[in-house]
Amino acid sequence: MASRLFTALRDGTWLTAERIRVYPLIVLVMSVLALGHMLAMSDGLNAADGQPIGTDFSNVYAAGELVLEGRAADAYDWTAHHDVEQAVFGPATPYYGWHYPPMFLAVAALLALMPYLAALAAWQGATLPLYLLSIAGIVRTAPDGAARPGPDFGRFWAVLAFPAVFINIAHGHNGFLTAGLFGFGLLLLDRRPVLAGLLLGALCYKPQFGLLVPLALVAGGRWRAIAAAAAAVLGLSAAATALFGPDVWRAFADSLALTRSVVLEQGATGWHKIQTVFAAARALGAGVELAYGLQAIVTAAVAACVVLVWRSRAAFEWKAAVLLSGSLLATPYSLDYDMVVLGPALAFLAARGLRDGFRPYERSLLALVWITPLVARMTMWATGVPLGTLVLLVLFAFAAAAGLGGIADLDRRGREPAFGAAGPAGPPSRY
Template identity: 40%
Template sequence: MQSETKEPGAGLGRYRRTIHLVLFGLVVAYAALLATTYAMGVWLVGKDGQPVAADFVAFWAAGKLVLRGAPAAAYDWTAHKDVATAGGIAIKGYFSFQYPPTFLLLTPLLALASYPVAMVLWSAVGLPLYLCAVRLAVGGWNATLAALAWPAVLWNTVVGQTGFLTAALLGAGIALIDRRPALAGVLFGLLTYKPQFGLLIPVALMAGGRWRVVAWAALSTAALAATATLAFGIPVWSAFFDSIARINDAILTSGRTDFGKLQSLYGFLRAQDVPARAAWMAHGTLVVALAIGVARLWRSDAAFDLKAAALAIATILASPYAFIYDLVVLAIPLAFLGRTGFSPREAAVVVAAALLVGWGPADHIATGLAAGLLILALVIARAARSETLRSRTWQPAPER
């Protein structure tokens, strides 16, 4: 039986006004920080009037190459950098385009405006989508304010990354599994633009018998790939797969982009100089444990909000390739858990997770990973408590 949906903070009623003020203050602080860094010439546009390079360069330059009729060149790091440089963006090193050709379908729209304008519009569109997903998960303006104040929102906005889009697709997809299974499947299909976040979604859907969602996800994925092939041709896929080896080497093997930036168990272990083989084994063990837990929970009669939270947090922890901006997604499991409110002890864990995400990548600790593990602990505690309650209320059939 599903638990009744309530406003988050049901166990913190006397502190509600204070919580609102803190959350609102954080949102204002984020806006003030962005405005200040813009005025100082360190974000969006520099003091010399030229655009300031950020991760969004990868999308904008890829879109320029698509508009020029050279989509495969988006995976050529040198060509990619030349386009950005020609646009007045000073780049040290490379901002590689690491997404499958399906995402290239979106990039031309981003390249129609100047780089700074396009980057602002990218966040201006993505942020409401993310907030809508949170509303679908939990409802209520309290949750919307909390989602807006989640620290990863600032990280994602600063670099112009895909955190809002990922959280929107995952959150809305999970929320609509039972209400609108076809639409949920389509959203999961669109999420394949980041395939590393799709490891455990099929596990949950199949374990829970949501075969209609599985079918629509498969169909939408195939349709998206076919559209990209028709639009750009088969060579673009060859260019993409050729680039994967270089990207994996730079990020997951040699660590040229700094293992400390990876917010995954694998990245944390590699940052501590653990050999790659041992790090992969440890991360693989974590993925197997998460898969077993998700499958067991989705096969049970546990409340949907608990199943949803488990799938959302397991999705981010299972990926070896996750950065601080991806952790906008951590707001999704918290939203589902918030449907029945947080106890003071749980609220303290949420605050600790938020502080870790807000701190950002550190040399000796993957703060985002630590935050994710704290949220996983909340899910496990809820699941254990739910199992205990079900066992206490179960009564054997009377003897005849």
């Protein structure tokens, strides 16, 4: 019995086409019902538990209100920002902090021009297709832009039903934007390096996830993309300065110490929500210094692996998966809704596996990664086991080992399989 179980896990035979269609559909229906119940039980702008509908989106809306009042710098003043949240959602509203760089204030202001629920719907409605289209492009587009056969992902239910999608919608968060920028940036890196660089540079709106991007691009010699990414960062920063004045940067910088102390080090967000090595260490009783030390070791190891894989001739899908999963591991602050970023990683790996064949245990690992956002928070809260962080570490190690393990074979062929190439011995990379 045990041997048959391990064989099924190794070969992935348990993950049949029928299960890929049916199980995600069940999760999707459950997610829709949960969202419907939340809305049905809400009172005005607040859910039944008294928190704003879309919880974290309330901080975006409040920051936008301050911008429209000509008080952009006050978005980083916790008292002023909380006053606006309480004015909109009621005096019992807890504080949802605004921690984004000034370039994101323009988006907040545009959304604040609408009533709150309309703004929330517009934000999720505009960014969800970006995530979905990036996945579609990854699984069905070759480097030259031609369509190619790809996995149907259970008629796309597996993509839409990915539990991180539901968590992101419930929190009104920006995971779809982050995942879409990552997904399209990597998808277009070979064919449209300048556009890809601009998209990857736009990740500066959430800078903790952009730590590894410059390392990967430099290691891969993607110089046009590097230049475009730098231009995007400088351009967005200059635009924010022109719109809101230089004082907004000073206010942002001044707020970072309080954000680091309260939100990260003291765990005001809740350790069970944060899926990082730092949070896992703090939840298990480690002091701040030890937690930072462990996070630094993991971040350095992840960065080194990213450089090695991106310098190698490994298939591009391995490089993409390493960068995407590594970006979540390299920061001390990443929540379960940020796991939407794993959607493009799963798509890259699934596309490669269906083209070249899956490695032992790969199908089962992809299924585990897919379901993890649904149970990571609950598992951490109930047992103290940092399931989300552990699964991220396993995925990263698997992708890095697979990418680096294929170097010898690739060197013998003298070829690097470009993204979407037919078969393991694809055409030589143009880089």
